[in-house]
Amino acid sequence: MSMDIRTRLSAQRIETPSWAYGNSGTRFKVFAQPGVPRDPYEKLADAAQVHRFTGVAPSVALHIPWDRVDDYADLARHAGELGVGIGAINANVFQDDDYKLGSVTNPDPRVRAKALAHLLECVDIMDATGSGTLKLWFADGTNYPGQDDIRARQDRLAEALESVYHRLGEGQRFLLEYKLFEPAFYATDVPDWGTAYAHCLRLGPKAQVVVDTGHHAPGTNIEFIVAFLLREGKLGGFDFNSRFYADDDLMVGSADPFQLFRIMYEVVAGGGYTDEVAFMLDQCHNLEPKIPGQIRSVMNVQEATAKALLVDGDALRSAQDGGDVLQANAVLMDAFNTDVRPLLADLRRESGLDPDPMAAYARSGYFETISATRVGGAQAGWGA
Numbered sequence: 001m002s003m004d005i006r007t008r009l010s011a012q013r014i015e016t017p018s019w020a021y022g023n024s025g026t027r028f029k030v031f032a033q034p035g036v037p038r039d040p041y042e043k044l045a046d047a048a049q050v051h052r053f054t055g056v057a058p059s060v061a062l063h064i065p066w067d068r069v070d071d072y073a074d075l076a077r078h079a080g081e082l083g084v085g086i087g088a089i090n091a092n093v094f095q096d097d098d099y100k101l102g103s104v105t106n107p108d109p110r111v112r113a114k115a116l117a118h119l120l121e122c123v124d125i126m127d128a129t130g131s132g133t134l135k136l137w138f139a140d141g142t143n144y145p146g147q148d149d150i151r152a153r154q155d156r157l158a159e160a161l162e163s164v165y166h167r168l169g170e171g172q173r174f175l176l177e178y179k180l181f182e183p184a185f186y187a188t189d190v191p192d193w194g195t196a197y198a199h200c201l202r203l204g205p206k207a208q209v210v211v212d213t214g215h216h217a218p219g220t221n222i223e224f225i226v227a228f229l230l231r232e233g234k235l236g237g238f239d240f241n242s243r244f245y246a247d248d249d250l251m252v253g254s255a256d257p258f259q260l261f262r263i264m265y266e267v268v269a270g271g272g273y274t275d276e277v278a279f280m281l282d283q284c285h286n287l288e289p290k291i292p293g294q295i296r297s298v299m300n301v302q303e304a305t306a307k308a309l310l311v312d313g314d315a316l317r318s319a320q321d322g323g324d325v326l327q328a329n330a331v332l333m334d335a336f337n338t339d340v341r342p343l344l345a346d347l348r349r350e351s352g353l354d355p356d357p358m359a360a361y362a363r364s365g366y367f368e369t370i371s372a373t374r375v376g377g378a379q380a381g382w383g384a
Contacts, residue, residue, distance in 0.1 A: 005309045005310065006343075006347060008273065008309060009305065009306055009309065009343075009344070010347055010350075010351065012056050012279070012301075012302065012305060013056055013057075013058060013059070013275075013279065014054075014056055014057050014279045014280070014281065014298050014301050015057070015059045015060065015061055015087040015088065015278060015279065015280040015281065016047050016050055016057050016059075016060055016061070016280075016281050016294050017060070017061045017063070017090075017280065017281055017282055018040060018043040018044075018047070018060055018061060018062050018063060018067050019066060019284075019382075020281065020282075020283050020284065020290060020293070020294055021036070021037050021043045021046045021047065021290045021291070021294075022036060022037060022043070022066075022290075022379065022380035022382070023036050023379050023380065023381030023382070024284035024286050024381060024382055025284075025286050025382075026286065030381050030382055031286055031287070032379060032381075033289065033290065034370075034371040034374075035367055035371040035374050036290065036374065036379040036380060036381070037374070037380045038374060038377040038378060038380060039377075039380065040062065040067040040068075040069055040075060041069075041075065041078055042370075042374065042380075043060070043067070043380060044060055044075070044078060044079050044084060045082060046290065046291050046370075047060040047082075047084055047294075048079075048082035048083055048084050049291050049364075049366055050291060050294045050298060051083060051084050052083070053295055053353065053354065053357035053358075053360050053361050053364075054295060054298045054299065054302075054353075054357050055348065055351050055353050057294070057298050058083070058084050058085060059084060059085045059086065059087035060079065060084055060086060060087055061087045061090055061135070061280060062086060062087075062088075062089055062090065062129075062131075063090040064089060064090065064091060064092060064118075064121070064122055064125060066092065066380070072125050072128035072129050073128050073129070075129065076128070076129040076130055086129040086130060086131050087131060087133065087278075087280070088131060088134070088135045088175070088237075088278065088280060089122045089123075089129070089131050089133070089135070090122075090135045090137070091119050091122045091134065091135070091136055091137075092118070093115045093118055093119070093138065093139075094137075094183075096114075098111045098114060099111065099115070099139070099140075101148070102138075102139075102141070102148075102153070103115035103138060103139070104116060104138060104140065104156060104157055104160035104161075105138070105141075105148075105153040105156045105157050105160075105189050106140070106156075107148060107152075112160065115160070116160050116163055116164075119134075119136070119164050120163070120164065120167055122134055123164065123167050123168060123169075123172070126169075126172055127169065131172075132171050132172050132173065133172070133173055133174070133175060133236075133237070133278060134164070134172070134173070134174040134175070135174070135175045135177060135210060136161075136175065136176050136177060137177035137179065137190075138157070138189055138190055139182075139183050139184065140184065140188070140189040141183070141184020141185075141186070141187050141188035141189050141191075142184055143184060143186050144186055145186060147186070150187055153189050154189070157189055157190070157199065158199060161174075161176070161199055161203060161207070162203060165203045165204065165206060165207055168206050172206065173205075173206040173207065173208060173236065174206065174207055174208075175208050175209065175210035175236040175237055175278070176190065176196045176199060176200055176209055176210065177190070177196070177209075177210045177212055177215070177239065178190045178191060178192050178193055178212075178215060179191065179212065179215040179247065180192065180215055180216060180217055181246075182246070182247060193209055193211065193225045193228075193229065196209045197209055197232070200234055201232075201234065205233075208234050208235065208236025208237070209229055209234050209235060209236060210236050210237045210238065210239060210278075210280075211225060211226060211229070211235065211237075211238050211239070212238070212239035212241070212247075213239065213240055213241055213242070213243070213252070213259075213260075213263070214241045214242070214243040214246070214247045214248060214249060215239075215247060218245075222259065222262075223259075223262045223265070226263055226266045226267060226270070227266045227269075227270055230266070230267070230270035230271065230272045230277075231270065235272055235277055236276075236277065236278065237277055237278030237279065238263075238278070238279055238280060239280055239281070239282035240252035240260075240279065240280065240281050240282065240283075240297070240301060241281070241282050241283045242254045242255035242256065242260075243255060249282065249283050249284040250283065251283055251285075251288070251293055251296055251297045251300065252283065252297045252300050252301055253297070253301065253303070253304060257303075257304065258336060261304045261307050261308060261335075261336050262332075263304075264301075264304045264305050264307070264308035265307075265311055265332065265335075267308070268305075268308045268309055268311070269313070273305075279301060281294065281297050281298070281301075283297060289367065291361065291366070291367070292358060292362075295357050295358055295361055296358065299344075299357060299358075302344055303341065303344065306343060306344060307335050307336050307338060307340055308335070310335040310338055310340070311332060311335040312331055312334075312335070315327075315331050316328060316331045316332070319331060
């Protein structure tokens with residue numbers, strides 16, 4: 001095992017989302033759990049536990065207005081005291097009645113102005129918290145042919161993105177997320193990586209694409225998208241999750257760990273294993289406990305990354321150059337079939353951490369404490 005692999009694994013950073021610590025569920029029912037945070041301060045406290053036991057989750061993404069507070073600088077200070085920091089700021093222009101027909105692509109200029117004002121507010125929050133990343137996902141689209149002008153909606157989208165782009169400060173960027181469908185079922189305004197890439201390419205280096213691993217049609221070769229965007233310098237980050245059918249938002253690596261490995265291999269091979277590409281989780285823990293669900297997800301990304309780093313690049317290139325199809329595939333499979341858990345356990349010991357984060361959290365008594373003390377008030381969840 002080369003020291004370079006161990007060093008690179010130790011340097012990995014995985015961002016957790018504030019909303020994963022709140023209650024969530026299906027479109028039919030949100031399921032409440034004991035000990036769920038009631039405000040952003042308690043969400044940060046829970047996220048700090050994930051970092052405490054994994055050592056690689058030092059930042060927390062916020063969602064506005066779900067995480068709205070009176071003093072964002074104070075929230076950032078609180079995060080620092082807990083040993084974590086504020087990560088990406090996620091805008092929300094999909095949960096207001098005004099946005100029924102779209103936000104920045106809405107045919108009503110008043111609604112478009114309202115949506116843009118929120119996006120610019122999120123940049124203000126970036127300034128106050130020290131965040132360098134704004135994440136944009138738009139539910140905008142249409143359900144029926146003829147409902148609106150498809151090209152006009154792209155013009156409106158481009159105009160809004162340009163306004164946000166010019167508001168960004170030094171060291172700030174935005175990541176544009178795409179989604180195949182839902183809640184727009186006929187034409188989603190940012191339905192795929194190509195649309196997101198075209199808008200970002202037009203704007204410049206501060207605009208990049210984020211790949212949500214659950215936002216594709218069945219059978220889509222996500223690692224090809226990753227490789228292409230890396231080659232173009234336009235891969236800004238990931239929203240990691242798993243899916244069986246559509247945007248299931250299950251724990252990353254739970255449905256198809258081989259796909260996660262293939263994605264991480266392209267990240268490593270394409271030079272994307274840097275601070276420039278953000279590894280973020282975007283999951284809804286409907287049934288599983290919140291904090292352990294995040295810990296397990298972080299561990300799943302670590303394991304896939306370790307396997308990707310183990311790929312013998314020289315042997316792979318030799319097989320590829322020689323047209324040896326079976327050997328080239330075997331090199332990847334050998335790395336994927338390697339049990340990297342002992343390696344990661346050793347790395348945790350070297351960092352002063354328990355080699356088994358899940359067991360360490362269970363022994364900590366943190367869940368019992370928050371279940372007993374977080375009584376009363378409104379639990380955080382979808383829309384709060």
